[in-house]
Amino acid sequence: MTRIGAWIALAFGLGYFALPLIGMTEFSLKMRRGVYSFDAYAKVLADPRFQETFGYSVFMALMTIAFGVLLVVPTAYWVRLKLPRARPFVEFVTLLPLVIPAIVIVFGYIRMFNTSSFLPLTGTATGTNLLLMFGYATLSLPYMYRAVDTGLRTIDVATLTEAAQSLGAGWTVIIARVILPNVLVAVLSGAFVTFAIVMGEFTMAALLNRPAFGPYMQLLGANRAYEPAALAVIAFAITWACMGLIQLVTRFSKHTKAAR
């Protein structure tokens, strides 16, 4: 009896998630009258605006990941090593982006760094890109920090640090050659989440007026019929590919590194 109930619940849940997806995919294939075709996809992929915004967002995602790794790995390491009692506080701070809406953050940025401020970042494209990257890094901070901190828990940070120090290593070498390689899997999973966030982000990019993928999707959605559906499927595929890669690296890691 309960087993049947569980199956019904599962079927309902799957349907709830899958039906819109199936519907959307089906719709995206119907651009040509009467037959299924990839016309909508071909159109989207051929659009120079697509290539431009997609390329821009991929670039921003990679920059955000690099910045996030450089910020989070040494911080999480240092907190674990030297300030273990500050950990709950730091964890709380990294969670703030989840409760502060992106729009608040970006308005704060614009107020702080507008053209008449002490640091007029919004005055140039590069400055605005930098600002957007900081914004993206903030949005992905909760995920990145958590992933890295969990990774650090699996190694004996203090003893490995001391072992490296006694062999002559300074802080840079320790972080680059001892800590980072041992939390690489965690860093990668944080990186994929960051990638997915950046590819889909709309608010910040739109308000800072950057040619990102999120605003492009919105624009297309407002003006076309079949192409937005195709684009949504593509966006889904990217996100799912990231999730798949997280699974893959996590599984891969279990073979190369088991704790003694």
Add this chain to the structure above:
Amino acid sequence: MAFLDIEHLEKSFGPMKVVKDFNLGIEKGEFISLLGPSGCGKTTVLRMVAGFETPSTGAIRIDGADMVGLRPNRRKIGMVFQAYALFPNLTVAQNVGFGLKIAGVNRTDADARVAEMLALIGLSDLGPRYPFQLSGGQQQRVALARALAPRPQVLLLDEPLSALDAKIRVSLRTEIREIQQRLGITTIFVTHDQEEALSISDRIVVMHQGIADQVGSPYEIYNRPSTRFVANFVGTLNVIEAEVTDPAKGHVRIAGAAADLGRALPSGKVSLAVRPEMISLGIHPGRETVLDGTITDVHFLGSVIRLKADIGAAVLAFDTFNATDAPPPKAGARVQLSLSAKDLLLLQD
């Protein structure tokens, strides 16, 4: 001045003084053990030498150079930890070569040195393996090779054998000692295991509540313990309360028998200690103090038989050798024990 000089070293964590006025001079090539119960401050002393803790006061010098204030990665000290602490992402060979790479040793020389170190620890074939593919004993040998590869001035080992099985513990300690002697490297070895310390050290520092109670060779520490703590901690010891009958001449009474210690004693009562192997069953020439007792326990250990006898004032443990023509007495048997007054240690508190 000794090669490694530790003077008036002290360390407090908050209000708690963990190391108190610690002094030690170690000669080049010497193997020193810090021996003491858990929590007595051994690790803290070692970590101050390595640079992981800053002394509250005191000086540490290696070859005349002041170490206090020098960062750990500048001290040229090799360290081996209880938990091995191998880098999990590096192979055995890469682990051993880690210090060489940081020191900027060129590839050819580094490879040669790594091969030499792996041969030294008898693991030449395991270079490409990862740490998780090795047994505990193998990992600890790799950790030793890694510490030795950059030719440190001093080698520090913090309970390196405590995580290993009893059998490997014994064989690896011998191996560590052999390697240490072959390289002639100045070594401090921390342990809470007295047998370990006695078997491989040139000198032992017995620590107790942050103080170095006694420094001496294993022979001295075992046969002439200077404090009650050392006497109790190192080896098995019988403690007997004795009544001083003549303080000036050093005459005492032990459970009715007289003994002449031949040196001035405080009046009243004194605590005397004697090792099990210094007490004989039966009467023997040269062992003039004779005690009557009843056997309470017989432990057959193989070549040696450890017996216990109640002499009224105390229960004494003593040893006899196994002999095919003389079976040991049984529990309850009345026996006479003899010992020599010169083997009695006067314990100070």
